[in-house]
Amino acid sequence: MDFAFNDEQREIQESAKRLIAETASLDQVVALSGSELGYDPEAYKHIAELGWTGMHVPEEFGGVGLTYVELIVVLEQMGGSLYPSPFFASVCLAANALIEGSKIAPLSDDNAALLAAIAAGEKTATLAYTEPGGKYIPPDVKLAARRDGDDYVLNGTKNYVIDGHTADAIVTVARFGEADGEIVLLNVPGDAPGLTRTEAHAVDPTRKLATLEFADVRVPASAAIGDPEFAWSTLNPTMQLGAVALAAESLGAAQHCFDTALTYTKDRVQFGRPIASFQAVKHICADLLMAVEGSRSAAYYAGWVAAEQRDELPAIGPLAKAQVCEAFWETAKANIQLHGGIGFTYEHEAHYYYRRATSSRVLLGDTSFNREMLLQGLGVAPVGAPN
Template identity: 45%
Template sequence: MTLTFTEEQEELRASLRRFLTDKSPSEAVRRWMEAEEGHDPALWRQMAEQLGLQGIALPEEYGGAGGGPVELGIVLEEMGRALLPSPFFATVALAGQALAASGDDAAKSRWLPGIAAGSLTATVAIAEESGSWRLEDVAATATTAPGGGWTVSGTKMFVIDGHTAGLLLVVARTGAGPGLFAVESDAAGMTRTRLDALDPTRRLGRIDLDGTPAVRVGPDGGADAAPAFLREALDLAVVALAAEQVGGAQACLDTAVEYAKIRVQFDRPIGSFQAIKHKCADMLLAVEAARSATYHAASVAAEGSAELPVAAALAGAYCSEACTHAAKENIQIHGGIGYTWEHDAHLYLKRAKSSEQLFGAPAAHRARLADLVGI
């Protein structure tokens, strides 16, 4: 296991940072978050055609670059730093990784090339009105249809980009336990509604399904258990989100430190005051610890280690709180201006608080971690 990056990976980070600095400045983020699409379709095409980002973690035989969780983590860390509004997380980190982990060659051949090319957006629908992200708590049902195939019924909540995605991978319960079912955007019996969300840079949707035709993806778990690939896909999503949170936390730290250097009070920069120094030092400690947890989890995932559930739970628990802490302290250090709509500090806090609840709150990750290590 290694927590260092290769020369190619460092170049990926550097080139993507330059790209996002140029293409996703603050004024562009604010424009896109107010737009009907919620992102810039032209930039989405550019990401696919010029940088190949949508295929970064997908197998080469399906049009991808053959990378893995480490490369995907680098991309998401930089996107989190730039606060990029984009269907990238839902399409690549959720749906792409779930399909790749499914072992279903037919499903991979059918949908992964479109994801890699940027012509298909997708997402995964897990949580329901209970707000739980546990696979065991899924209530939506899937039943066999007359003449073959499946139909899915139920309501899915907090689906990232669910109201616009071209493909929805829905977790639903069968007689043998939870499974994954692909639903096309134009399927009958489906109603999609955009939800009012705290984070204006990430759209969430509600999906109502009533006998909606679906295609089963991957095997069932048997004995009322979720298939192993579904749990793996959820762990990979948690690690990917942690990488994005590290990028956001780092941006908050950088902004706070820079402001502390130039804001003068009582004839001296506020960064010279001990209270501000302590805040910045605590932020640095939290960010670096979160980075270590995330890089470790990504390395474990890349190696296919059985340690992935533990590493993912640890990263999910720590990085969510670290990102929120950094975003709050950033506002505190900026003082009055940090509370204004014109400043970007509130956008990072809203992203941090929203992401903190995705795939389970920190307390849920800690509880899972305790169970996994036998506490």
């Protein structure tokens, strides 16, 4: 048994840590968050050259051919600095949809080209799932994909699409029939005629969200990813892998909040002694350590499960997401609390992490939703529920 990173993974970890420390100080992150893009395209090119964007993409699709473990190593470091990048939406959502789709049905030329371009960092993409209802459940997918000859014609709205206003391609979840499962995943170019994209107001400025209006947007049938009659077989693993990625990213962010808070309690003196010497403060920190270390265990195990494509993924993906995002949320809150007054000023960094924790906790489904997914992943469906 070796439940630890190997030498190569540790090297990736070190180089990611260095690069991110040099290029993504909080000032840089905040400055970028004010731009429409929200990230530095040159920096994205650079991490693509390092192989990050194609890390877990199979070589046959132009990727580096490493595993999900290497991917989560990088994600953890990104999370620590709130690294501004289309990486999550593009590599951890859209690319996964294409990779998982390729296991169900061969990718069309356009779709394969998109995956190769994502892996090379030449294009960015995202996944458009949620609609005004905001839920990640089949009945809430209402965006219509009507067949018209060899094309699909799309009409409807997608909300809360990560980097949706800037992505080169939108992997869109659309409905072609009445039944819950009658869903298709379509590769829609970002500049498709009839598609209107607007940056939405987002509580977390370091993670951009967009609203997409589809008015007679036309894509060829070959834009379909996976099974055009039953896209759940692609969408489910995509969501599970996305959950693992978000867990890994949130782990890094939670660790950062914890480290910052702990250091502050040792420096801050009140009543003639460091506040770290008060049991009321110590016990909070002990609980946070337990939450963060438990999250590390969950995120790493989930990374291994994803890398090995084990049968446990439907349970472990949501499990890791729920565990780590809850821990991040608790840690981000405690970070503010332990800083006292300075902690809730705009000037202090703590609120950026609090905002990220708020968004990560609900994106890809909130904690209750992921716990329900965990039970269903274990095969514990509600009695009498349809499959």
